[in-house]
Amino acid sequence: MRNLLLTLCYDGSAYHGWQVQRNAVSVQQVFQQALEKVTGTRPDVKGCSRTDTGVHARRFCCSFHTEHTIPPERLVAALNHFLPRDVSVLACREVPADFHARYSCRGKEYEYQIWNHPVRNPFLRDRALHYYYSLDLDRLNAAAGAFVGRHNFTSFCSADARVKGDLSRTITCSQWRREGDLVVYRVSADGFLYNMVRILVGTQLWVAAGKLAASDMHGILSAEDRNAAGPTAPAAGLYLNRVFYDSEDVNQ
Amino acid sequence: MRNLLLTLCYDGSAYHGWQVQRNAVSVQQVFQQALEKVTGTRPDVKGCSRTDTGVHARRFCCSFHTEHTIPPERLVAALNHFLPRDVSVLACREVPADFHARYSCRGKEYEYQIWNHPVRNPFLRDRALHYYYSLDLDRLNAAAGAFVGRHNFTSFCSADARVKGDLSRTITCSQWRREGDLVVYRVSADGFLYNMVRILVGTQLWVAAGKLAASDMHGILSAEDRNAAGPTAPAAGLYLNRVFYDSEDVNQ
Numbered sequence: 171m172r173n174l175l176l177t178l179c180y181d182g183s184a185y186h187g188w189q190v191q192r193n194a195v196s197v198q199q200v201f202q203q204a205l206e207k208v209t210g211t212r213p214d215v216k217g218c219s220r221t222d223t224g225v226h227a228r229r230f231c232c233s234f235h236t237e238h239t240i241p242p243e244r245l246v247a248a249l250n251h252f253l254p255r256d257v258s259v260l261a262c263r264e265v266p267a268d269f270h271a272r273y274s275c276r277g278k279e280y281e282y283q284i285w286n287h288p289v290r291n292p293f294l295r296d297r298a299l300h301y302y303y304s305l306d307l308d309r310l311n312a313a314a315g316a317f318v319g320r321h322n323f324t325s326f327c328s329a330d331a332r333v334k335g336d337l338s339r340t341i342t343c344s345q346w347r348r349e350g351d352l353v354v355y356r357v358s359a360d361g362f363l364y365n366m367v368r369i370l371v372g373t374q375l376w377v378a379a380g381k382l383a384a385s386d387m388h389g390i391l392s393a394e395d396r397n398a399a400g401p402t403a404p405a406a407g408l409y410l411n412r413v414f415y416d417s418e419d420v421n422q
Numbered sequence: 423m424r425n426l427l428l429t430l431c432y433d434g435s436a437y438h439g440w441q442v443q444r445n446a447v448s449v450q451q452v453f454q455q456a457l458e459k460v461t462g463t464r465p466d467v468k469g470c471s472r473t474d475t476g477v478h479a480r481r482f483c484c485s486f487h488t489e490h491t492i493p494p495e496r497l498v499a500a501l502n503h504f505l506p507r508d509v510s511v512l513a514c515r516e517v518p519a520d521f522h523a524r525y526s527c528r529g530k531e532y533e534y535q536i537w538n539h540p541v542r543n544p545f546l547r548d549r550a551l552h553y554y555y556s557l558d559l560d561r562l563n564a565a566a567g568a569f570v571g572r573h574n575f576t577s578f579c580s581a582d583a584r585v586k587g588d589l590s591r592t593i594t595c596s597q598w599r600r601e602g603d604l605v606v607y608r609v610s611a612d613g614f615l616y617n618m619v620r621i622l623v624g625t626q627l628w629v630a631a632g633k634l635a636a637s638d639m640h641g642i643l644s645a646e647d648r649n650a651a652g653p654t655a656p657a658a659g660l661y662l663n664r665v666f667y668d669s670e671d672v673n674q
Contacts, residue, residue, distance in 0.1 A: 181544040226545075246541070255547040289498070292433040293478075293549070295507040 174242065175233045175265045175415075176249075181256040182226045183296040183406070189220045197221075197257060201232070204252035208245065209238040218271045218413045219278070222365070224296065224405035228281075229260065231413040233271040269415075277414040279343070279358040280367045283407045287351040298352070299371075299407040305353050305378050310346040313377040314355070316387035317344045317370060324394035326370055327363035328402065337363060337394075344370075356411070365402050373400030426494065427485045427517045427667075428501075433508040434478040435548040435658070441472045449473075449509060453484070456504035460497065461490040470523045470665045471530070474617070476548065476657035480533075481512065483665045485523040521667075531595070531610040531664040532619045534655065539603040550604070551623075551659040557605050557630050562598040565629040566607070568639035569596045569622060576646035578622055579615035580654065589615060589646075596622075608663070617654050625652035 178201065186194035190202075198217060206212045213234040221227060240248070242262035249259045283298040285291045290300045320340040327337060343358040355371055373390065376382045382390075382400065390398045430453065438446035442454070450469060458464045465486040473479060492500070494514035501511045535550040537543045542552045572592040579589060595610040607623055625642065628634045634642075634652065642650045 179541075179544055181547075250541060255542065256544045258541050258544050260541055289431075289502060289510050289512055290507065292431055292508045292510050295433075297545070 171235050171237055171267070172239075173233060173235050173265050173267050173269055174245070175231060175263050175269065175271065176246075176259055177261040178227060178230045178232065179258050179260055180227050180230065181297075182221060182224050184256060186223045187221045187225065188217045188227075188230065194223075197227075197230075198232075200254055200257060201249075204249050205234075207252045208248040209236060209240070211236065211238065216271045218275050219362075219410070221410060222368075222405045222408070225408045225410065226297070227410040229412050230410055231271045231275075231415075233265065233269060235267075271413075274415055275361075275413055276416060277342070277358060277360045278362060278410060279356065279412040279414075280362070281409045281411045282355040282357075282367060282371045282403065283409065284353040284355075285351060286348075286353045291351075294352075296406050299404055301353070301375070303379070305348075307346050307348055307353070309378055309384060310353075310355070310374055312384035313374045313382075313387050314344040314346055314357075316384065316391070317341045317357070321391050322394055323363050323366055323391070325390050325396055325399045326366045326373070327396065328365035328369070329396040339363065339366075346374075358412075367408060368403045368405065369396075369399050369401075371403035371407070375403065376400040423487050423489055423519070424491075425485060425487050425517050425519050425521055426497070427483060427515050427521065427523065428498075428511055429513040430479060430482045430484065431510050431512055432479050432482065433549075434473065434476050436508060438475045439473045439477065440469045440479075440482065446475075449479075449482075450484075452506055452509060453501075456501050457486075459504045460500040461488060461492070463488065463490065468523045470527050471614075471662070473662060474620075474657045474660070477660045477662065478549070479662040481664050482662055483523045483527075483667075485517065485521060487519075523665075526667055527613075527665055528668060529594070529610060529612045529666040530614060530662060531608065531666075532614070533661045533663045534607040534609075534619060534623045535659045535661065536605040536607075537603060538600075538605045543603075548658050551656055553605070553627070555631070557600075559598050559600055559605070561636060562605075562607075562626055562630055564636035565626045565634075565639050566596040566598055566609075568636065568643070569593045569609070573643050574646055575615050575618055575643070577642050577648055577651045578618045578625070579648065580617035580621070581648040591615065591618075598626075610664075619660060620655045620657065621648075621651050621653075623655035623659070627655065628652040 185197045188197045190198045215234045218231040246259045284301045285294045285298040322338045324337045341359045440449045442450045467486040470483040498511045536553045537546045537550040574590045576589045593611045
């Protein structure tokens with residue numbers, strides 16, 4: 171019995187996130203259907219995280235145990251043959267038996283894309299937030315810097331999906347950059363709460379708009395109250411960029 | 423009566439090109455519908471060119487005469503309100519009465535995008551040709567250089583749509599570049615024959631694959647025979663990038 175770790179890339183526009191759901195098509199569902207066509211079995215596939223409806227992934231990870239002996243590189247090609255065009259498998263590697271795409275995860279990196287131009291971009295519909303007014307990167311980065319380090323992110327967790335336990339997370343990167351008319355926020359942490367990146371973005375856009383000051387971020391964190399933060403930015407701009415594991419697990 | 427020149431950007435995936443057709447949705451059709459909602463009239467809109475089904479445009483130009491007195495910047499906003507999300511108006515300016523988006527055109531620039539990676543890119547489906555094998559830019563550019571200058575491009579014109587008259591065109595730029603895993607061909611000319619860019623790309627990809635040599639391009643040009651050139655590359659990778667007019671016509 172082998173344990174396989176697969177890296178997927180998907181345009182989430184047409185999907186209700188990763189996780190299988192009743193009455194809605196998920197990426198996990200189309201992936202499991204392709205896997206069944208290739209292997210003839212339907213193993214229990216573990217994803218590194220749920221993702222919201224419309225969220226994209228440049229490198230999403232999932233793992234499953236299989237008796238099938240197909241070589242990893244042939245599995246990649248076979249799955250890509252059966253997967254729809256908005257989902258592709260980038261890589262496959264064998265990992266230790268106790269590896270689990272979600273529980274073995276040490277951290278993730280997300281990016282949030284904003285098309286910052288008076289006119290919408292037809293090529294970025296469903297792929298970026300369209301923001302009309304000029305964004306001041308210095309203001310955004312002053313706010314972004316306040317999130318780096320270990321903090322309780324209760325204020326940045328969707329109130330209707332509060333998990334029990336410690337809501338502290340360590341952010342190791344929180345930075346805005348501009349690429350022409352595209353403005354991108356990159357954030358890495360050891361873990362993320364529900365809607366955390368989208369609320370971080372929505373709050374920082376309030377800083378850009380002058381509704382909040384960058385110096386307000388500390389007070390919002392210490393309030394530990396969702397109502398203290400700004401709105402939840404739309405899902406369409408969000409990309410799961412990378413998933414981090416202990417290197418010995420994922421030797422290629 | 424004013425004559426207005428508009429610049430459009432569109433994702434052509436869902437359209438049967440620019441030109442209005444029976445039983446198929448075109449960009450011109452959705453544009454004219456939006457124009458009718460804004461101005462209450464249905465002027466005869468001239469496009470700078472037809473474009474094939476599935477071809478995209480970063481800056482497409484069209485012009486029309488109107489009695490309507492709406493200021494250009496308000497017309498842009500109003501049209502964008504009524505247009506579908508895969509079409510947007512970037513700019514509008516008043517031009518001389520005898521200006522015609524097609525007949526006043528002095529040249530165009532196209533780009534052709536290739537996703538050059540073993541695995542397809544879900545974000546570039548319908549937006550780039552997927553080419554599996556490694557592309558050698560030096561070989562491609564050796565071929566591309568042969569097209570610069572004034573040549574008879576009969577060999578690079580779709581045989582079923584041959585126009586009468588002179589099939590000579592002057593190419594002023596013909597160059598390949600790599601941006602990570604994306605390989606882009608840029609070509610500018612005073613005019614293009616039907617399917618010319620797609621046949622230029624298909625032929626150069628045969629050079630990349632070793633089916634032709636870069637030095638064969640001269641012979642293909644002088645053959646003046648469509649059968650001498652390579653295949654027509656798919657429409658999805660093609661972008662109309664810029665349209666050139668005499669500067670006095672389009673003073674902003």
